[in-house]
Amino acid sequence: MEFIFLCSRVNVLILLLTVCSPYKFIQSPMEFGPLNLLQTTHEASLDFGRIVFNTPSAVLKPQSKTDIALLLSSLSASSLSRVTVSARGAGHSIHGQAQALDGIVVEMESLPVEMEIHKREGKDGISFVDVSGGALWIEVLKESLKFGLAPRSWTDYLYLTVGGTLSNAGISGQTFKFGPQISNVLQLEIVTGQGELVTCSRTENSELFYSVLGGLGQFGIITKARILLQDAPEKVKWIRAFYDDFDTFTKDQELLVSMPDLVDYVEGFIVLNEQSLHSSSVGFPGNIGFTPDFGTREKPKVYYCIEFAVHDYQLEHMNIDEVVRDISRQMSYMQSQLYSVDVSYFDFLERVRMEELSLRRQGLWDVHHPWLNMFVPKSGIVEFKDLLMESISPDDFMGLILIYPLLRDKWDGNMSAVLPEVGSTDQVMYVVGVLQSANPDTCNHRCLHDLLQHQRSFAQTAHDQIGAKQYLGHQPSPLHWRSHFGRRWGQFARRKSQFDPNYILGPGQGIFTNPHSASSAL
Template sequence: MEVAMVVSARASLLILVISLCSPYKFIQSPMDLGPLNLLPTTSTAAASSDFGRILFRAPAAVLRPQSPRDISMLLSFLSGSPSLSRVTVAARGAGHSIHGQAQAPDGIVVETRSLPGEMEFHHVRGGGEGRASYADVGGGVLWIELLERSLKLGLAPRSWTDYLYLTVGGTLSNAGISGQTFKHGPQISNVLQLEVVTGRGEIVECSPSKEADLFNAVLGGLGQFGIITRARILLQEAPEKVTWVRAFYDDLGAFTRDQELLVSIPDSVDYVEGFMVLNERSLHSSSIAFPASVDFSPDFGTRSSPRIYYCVEFAVHHHHGYQKQSQAAVEAISRRMSHMASQLYSVEVSYLDFLNRVRMEEVSLRSAGMWEEVHHPWLNMFVPKPGVAGFRDLLMDNVSPDSFQGLILIYPLLRDKWDTNTSVVIPDSGPTADDPVMYVVGILRSANPGPEEDGDGCSHRCLHELLRSHRRIADAAEARLGAKQYLPHHPTPARWQQHLGRRWERFADRKARFDPLRILGPGQGIFPRTAQDAAAAAAYGS
């Protein structure tokens, strides 16, 4: 029976690949493609778009794997048929990419959410060297699912993203950052082992000591080398409560100095972020999740002479029996800060509510039709510390503070928490080689696709002007300040080589080893398979 199913699956793949490679599209309606659960074009609407709502590119089929072996079978067949197949494959988790990175135009999208969601927890108390608590989870598991399960055991992962409704495999393919990154490093620095299906179709278990090159390649590898089907995530004891603090500033220098003070005392502080306050709308939207009254009514100036404000956000964890010490730590830290007089606010919340804070903002935006229905032309940059003020000025030259919709995050990270063996690109340290700090700046804007006449609408022309504006900001920041994009998007392979810089040769070598036919991750546009692909990418980026 098992042999018959395998034969059926291989036959289905052959039919599918011939159909995809033919100038005639034979797949026009649902058909039984065997145990691989391949869904043809009529079932691919969700995989044709993503959270950015900028690119809409339909795959020819969607694979909903029931096991890593299903993915292996697909990639083994494609990698073993170079003369027949031009088909590409992209892994899609929660679909939260911005520029179609998880799309596979006329190819196959692998929906990792259909992988088994089992979680196995291993809790080692005390702990000598090399001993740790960890969870083995599927690559399609959401971080919120892992959090809810682990909290029942009094445990939790150490490093997070701000938004928890993302898959484990998806964030590990990028880096995974939030306010804990200064203390514990990005999520890719908190994974002990991976199971990966390479572009060759091989199922490989890898770690820092076993198949280490594949392990490092896949972490932050943008889906170019393999699909993460399982991960071993490092855990720690979960706090019961969190004191969540916000302080406001009218000076960038004071704002960044206080942030750098906070990240310099990781034994006392557990989370540090910050954001810019450009107008009343941004002040209100950033306060939705903060469960305390904020009596801050700043003067934003005029359109010709705007006034910009900043908010530092930090948190201290409360473990059982240490609440008074945590409260005393918050008071001591606050006395060392240089925020605006009387503009410091704090509130105590549960650990779950704190980590899941963006969910409340999501619910509010969904109710207003401002979540899935709008464009999200986001731009995220890693900026060397000396370039922060210059980046702020560059940003203000390209946005209108009075009409900006969205959030601009800005907070420090520490270089020594990043493993340079992984595929993630961070800026060089610049003139101060021993400076441990760099910043992440996230321009998380929204653009309502409605008519511009109603005041809040953003037409097709408007959206492309926003994208061109972000391209100008990114290009100038890279050229003048040595910044690098996080969650990068580049219009041509040549620009990708420029982005990777001295890391390009290693990146390309890993691609040749683990995905030699360039099957994986077509939506990134790093390794186009044909001249037509490259021309299309260049046209989009112009």
């Protein structure tokens, strides 16, 4: 186990724990390894958002799950301090959710990657992978493909840790078919806030299992996960269709998600300007001849694109081109604006990596990312779109706006992830991702502050008027978090007191400030 200290307060605490802990977990300060006062703690105060910079007092680079358990056990058993701990994966949070101001950050990517593929045998067998929580999804993909297998549900970007996405939900264009990544987990190994190493599933320690999945890192640290696998296709038929009418666009998206036996992936995005059209096409290897008229600054015109895919298993009885033709005949896209291309399954799942590399070459990757992701009820998607378009300037918006449907019955309501509360029986809801970039060269501190304030106001309006819920969100106060969880707040708070009674974990989320404010809501 390697500890990297920044200030003496945590150093003294750990030394005192070494001497005073009745469990004698830490035998010698030398076990903490070499010190590095600047580089690693600086990295732990950064994330993809480049908005919040909370510096921890120490960084733990664990070499095993036992290191994590020893740390949390020692802190939980001590009354000397209320030091907080955050698990940090690949650092792709937006608002410092994996940071720990004056606390301890656990670098999960320091854990050795452990991965074991179990391929199904027999008619009723299932395939799965046991993988460490700090492994990247791209590593899971590469290893499982060696066996002709792959996870069923993905995120768009694969350079994220398993534990990180499972702590949120993990969504992409396959979610309508197989549910989010958290719906495809068979078993977890968790270190709770008390330092207990627990194996859990739907039938064993189920309360912890359901709590951690989508639990925003509040109840435990995921050290291993058992993920469902399916047969991987040889190729993918990747299709894009363009629209100039929002209602037709959403109607066709809902048509596609109603055909899970034929369609394997459905997403979509708003085409605001030339930049959004070209940047979204970096990973699409086909030649798109769409040359729209975007109108004027005073009277802009926007378009919409549906992106869907059909897996090609190279089966003799299945002609993939005929399948796509049958599907597209039922759609109402703009005349002649349908484009398709054949790609390998790996290249399809790696598509966002191509966009990343392009942005890196332009120096536009390590910039501010004031992203906003929201789940929107179907009944409010038109109003949400109108509110959104009133709040941005299509002419100079930098980034991408994703919009695509999900199905509520693919989510397990026992898990901690929060969806819009709707009274109707309609199973469709939408995810909208406003993936905006703000280059520091053109957007100074005041500009970024104003943008974030505007975004916060928009999110609150969408919540109050439409019932939309933030995903990967950041709330300005514990009171706002209670509103976010709604009727599920009591359950979430009780789980916190059960699995992290000292409120050590996940301080960067800002959900709980101290035991008194949390317990008062029970």
